[in-house]
Amino acid sequence: MRLNAFLARAGVASRRRADELIKAGRVNVNGEPGQLNTVVGAHDRVEVDGREVTRQRLRYVLLHKPAGVVTTARDPHRRPTVVELVPDAPRVVPVGRLDADTTGVLLLTNDGQLAHRLAHPRYGVEKTYVAEVEGDPDEDALQRLRDGVELDDSRTAPARARRLGPSRVELVLHGGRKHQVKRMLAAVGPPVTGLHRSAYAGLTLVGLEPGRWRELEPHEVERLRAG
Numbered sequence: 001m002r003l004n005a006f007l008a009r010a011g012v013a014s015r016r017r018a019d020e021l022i023k024a025g026r027v028n029v030n031g032e033p034g035q036l037n038t039v040v041g042a043h044d045r046v047e048v049d050g051r052e053v054t055r056q057r058l059r060y061v062l063l064h065k066p067a068g069v070v071t072t073a074r075d076p077h078r079r080p081t082v083v084e085l086v087p088d089a090p091r092v093v094p095v096g097r098l099d100a101d102t103t104g105v106l107l108l109t110n111d112g113q114l115a116h117r118l119a120h121p122r123y124g125v126e127k128t129y130v131a132e133v134e135g136d137p138d139e140d141a142l143q144r145l146r147d148g149v150e151l152d153d154s155r156t157a158p159a160r161a162r163r164l165g166p167s168r169v170e171l172v173l174h175g176g177r178k179h180q181v182k183r184m185l186a187a188v189g190p191p192v193t194g195l196h197r198s199a200y201a202g203l204t205l206v207g208l209e210p211g212r213w214r215e216l217e218p219h220e221v222e223r224l225r226a227g
C-alpha cells in the first residue's frame with residue numbers, strides 16, 4: 001500500500017495531508033525518511049514525528065438513526081450526536097448526513113477511502129427516502145419529482161417517485177444535496193412533515209430498531225467497495 005494511503009487508513013491524515021507530511025520529512029519508514037512513492041507492507045514500521053503509527057481495524061457500522069440526533073461528530077449546541085450512539089474504538093464518523101429530524105439508515109466508518117467514494121456524487125449511491133407529506137401529492141407532482149425539480153442552486157437529476165399511500169411518498173435518488181428531499185417536495189407542493197431513509201447503497205434497516213446499530217458483514221463491505 002502507498003505510504004499516503006497507509007497514513008490515511010490509520011487515521012493520521014487525509015491522503016493529501018499525508019503527502020505534505022511525507023514531503024516535509026516527518027514520516028519515517030523503517031528508520032528512513034519515507035518518499036511519496038514508498039510502498040509499505042505488513043511488517044514495516046512507520047513513524048510520524050518519531051511516533052509509531054499503528055494500524056486501525058477498519059469498522060463499518062450501520063445505524064438506525066433516531067430523530068433528534070445530529071449527524072456531526074460534535075455539536076456546538078450540545079445536542080446528542082450519531083457518533084455517541086455507537087462504540088468508539090476505533091472511532092467512526094458518518095458518511096454523508098441526515099437532518100436532525102430525519103430517521104433511518106446511516107453508515108459510519110473509519111475507512112476514509114470508502115467514505116469518500118460513497119459520498120462523491122460521481123458514484124451516485126442510491127438512497128431511498130419515505131416522506132410523510134401534508135395533503136396527498138397527485139400524479140403531476142410525482143412526475144415532476146421524477147423529471148427533476150428546479151431548486152435554487154440547480155436542477156435535480158431524474159429520480160424514481162411513487163405514492164405509498166395517503167400522504168406518503170417514496171423517492172429514490174442518486175444525489176445528496178443539502179435538504180434535497182424536503183426541498184424537492186416543497187418545490188412541487190406538499191411540505192414534508194416527516195422523513196425516513198429506508199435504504200442507502202442497498203443497506204436497509206431490517207431487524208434494527210431506532211437508535212440501534214450493527215457492524216456490516218464482510219460481504220456487505222465487499223459489495224460497497226465493488227459498487
Ligand code: URA
Pocket residue numbers: 097098099100102178179180181182183195
Ligand atoms: N433530504 C433531506 O431533505 N433531508 C435529509 O435528511 C436527507 C435528504
